[in-house]
Amino acid sequence: MPRKIVVIGAGGAGLTAASTAREHNPEAKIDVFTEDEYIAYSPCAVIYAIEGVIEDFDSIIMHTPEYYGKKRNISVHTKTKVASVDVDKKIVNVADGTSMPYDALVLATGGRMFVPPIEGVKLPGVYTIKHVAEGKAMKAALKKTDCVVIVGAGVIGLMMAVAVRNLGKKVTVLERYPNVIPRIIDEDMSAIVQKHCEGLGIKFVMGTPITAIKGKEKVESAVAGGKEYPCGMVIMATGVRANLELPNQMGLEIGQLGAVRASTTLQPYRNDHLVSDIYVAGDMIMCESAATPGPIMSQLGSTAVRQGRVAGINAAGGYATYPAALSPWVTYLGEIQAAGTGLSKGLAEYFGLSIVEGKAVGLTRARYYPGGKEITAKIIADKETHRILGAQLVGGEEVTGRINWMTGAILNNVTVEEFVTSYENAYCPPTSMVKDVVNQAAEVLMAKLNGSK
Ligand SMILES: Cc1cc2nc3c(=O)[nH]c(=O)nc-3n(C[C@H](O)[C@H](O)[C@H](O)COP(=O)(O)OP(=O)(O)OC[C@H]3O[C@@H](n4cnc5c(N)ncnc54)[C@H](O)[C@@H]3O)c2cc1C
Structure with a gap:
């Protein structure tokens, strides 16, 4: 009987795991599930498609499910949410009521954009940025507004601010910390970045968290530090959290950084024991830092594909380890x-x-x-x-x-x-x-x- 490998998630980690498993086990039956309509695109590229540096969203999609089927003998099931995993019986339960048994499972369900639960956050005109569908919707909406507030001056917020500014919009960035790209770079270095962005015409309101979004039927302003900033769109770039829906349901151990704790073989823990035949990778896990003993969440595409490779080798029946991340x-x-x-x-x-x-x-x-x-x-x-x-x-x-x-x-x-x-x-x-x-x-x-x- 060929080995049955199931991968949940078709981002950088999941698809790399599936392709690597195929390289290491030509006989295996490999199925990939994703709730997304699109696969094999980098969220990093969505911003460039919104700005128009990349002409259309189709160009950022590297491969289709048909490609994976024909060229790699991997079945990719799009728009198919996995509702639960029975770890003891080794069965994946799909939201449509079907189920699939596995010999090895790769869990690569990524992260979810974190949005603070403030007043008005559900108003039309409030966006997050990750998926192609979000990118397409934001691009269309940007044609109808000339004033945008971006919440969060991390890398994604700043990239979005520059893109929207290049489209000729008035841009204000609200950031709760005193410096841009907080914690990741130091104040003296972030000052150079902020000054350059200000030179592009981007306005910064620093050390001031957003407290509300106002509007009757759609966004009209964002409120921070008691001041109102009129705008037609709010883009929330307020961070990514590990997607813990399935890990929690499966009883996997969550580490102190709020992500799945994994061994160097990328196996998760359950009741303080390694879970056999399950491998985790990408934005949903925390791992060791390569700079110093201690945990980090890398949350980078470059990390996700490396971890996906290790998870794929192990799921295919081989042996590989992911010792630590430096996150360049x-x-x-x-x-x-x-x-x-x-x-x-x-x-x-x-x-x-x-x-x-x-x-x-x-x-x-x-x-x-x-x-x-x-x-x-x-x-x-x-x-x-x-x-x-x-x-x-x-x-x-x-x-x-x-x-x-x-x-x-x-x-x-x-x-x-x-x-x-x-x-x-x-x-x-x-x-x-x-x-x-x-x-x-x-x-x-x-x-x-x-x-x-
Ligand atoms: C706007 C933006 C820009 C970025 N820019 C960069 C950059 O320049 N460089 C860089 O290195 N990184 C960048 N990143 C980070 C990088 O995109 C992520 O680290 C990477 O995508 C993580 O890959 P992943 O496979 O772990 O998760 P994801 O890409 O999030 O994939 C998760 C997959 O799981 C699926 N899924 C989740 N739950 C279920 C379920 N229950 N059932 C079925 N499917 C499910 C999803 O549909 C998806 O296919 C950026 C991120 C964003 C949002």
């Missing part, structure tokens, strides 16, 4: 790019670590080479061990390669001294200064650690 990220905001990896100062404090920072401002090309843009690099290291724990970059171009470079260093437990000596950068005048800004920041940090600054 990058975003483009108008003419600047921001990126980070590992711990920010705020996250280091959360983990109770004592850290030292090094920062440098440089250029993305040799000083004499035309077109160079300013770039700021910041590196954080453990005060005791000098091990690099995190890095942040904000600049006019080329931050991705640099953040990947730092990610490699952190994953290899490199100290600042080792980085300065051995982590040489490739150089030619159009790509960097001979001593790259990252190396400059590392030298500043080394001097501080060794007491000479």
Whole structure:
């Protein structure tokens, strides 16, 4: 009998798990369930389709269910919600009343956009942003309004703010914390990002949580700090929470960050024991941080596909582990790019670590080479061990390669001294200064650690 593998969720984690399981087990019967109409798209791309940088929503859909059926022999059941899982009998119960037994199950039900339960949040004109259907509806509605309030100045809120501003709308961002991209980057770095966005014409109201949305039949204004901000649309970018509907029903253990606790084999726990034949991946789980012992929720597409791969191998009957996540990220905001990896100062404090920072401002090309843009690099290291724990970059171009470079260093437990000596950068005048800004920041940090600054 071929092995029966069921995957719940057709996002980055679920579809990667299904495809990887197929590679590792050509005989298996593989079924994927998703409540969504569309599959194989990146929520990251929805914003660009709204803005029109990507012409239509069809272009962001990488593959159809028919493709998975024909090319990979995987049955994808769209618009099919799984209502429950009987862990003891190993049966998936679909909301339409049908059921399917499994030998191995991958649970990859992602996250849900968190929306604070404030007055007026159900009014027409209030949007969240993740799915293609939401993107299409928002794009149509944006044609009928010229004034938008965005709630939340995290990466998604800022990307949305820039996109809507590029469409010529008046944009106000309301943020409860005092700085943009809070906790993920430090105040000094977020100040550069905010200033750039303000230069694009985006208005920020910081340290002021939204308290209500007003309107008779549809949105007319948002209220924060006792002030009313008139608008025709409110976009809630107030975070993503693990989708715990099925994990709770299945009795899986939920960790201190509000996500499913998983082993390195990506098995969940139930009654303090690993559950055999079930694997979890993506936005719904928490895992170990690769920067320091302790749990994190990565909630990135790049993490979801890596975890999906491990879950798929194990579901197919193989053995793989996902030790920890460092969560490197990058975003483009108008003419600047921001990126980070590992711990920010705020996250280091959360983990109770004592850290030292090094920062440098440089250029993305040799000083004499035309077109160079300013770039700021910041590196954080453990005060005791000098091990690099995190890095942040904000600049006019080329931050991705640099953040990947730092990610490699952190994953290899490199100290600042080792980085300065051995982590040489490739150089030619159009790509960097001979001593790259990252190396400059590392030298500043080394001097501080060794007491000479
Ligand atoms: C606007 C936006 C922009 C982003 N930009 C980036 C970026 O630039 N870079 C980056 O790395 N990450 C980005 N992310 C994060 C990234 O999209 C997520 O981390 C990733 O999609 C998580 O994948 P996942 O498979 O865990 O979950 P999801 O993609 O959320 O997939 C969950 C799946 O589970 C299904 N499902 C849930 N419950 C059930 C049920 N009961 N029955 C059947 N099916 C069910 C859903 O239909 C869906 O198919 C962004 C996210 C958003 C919202």
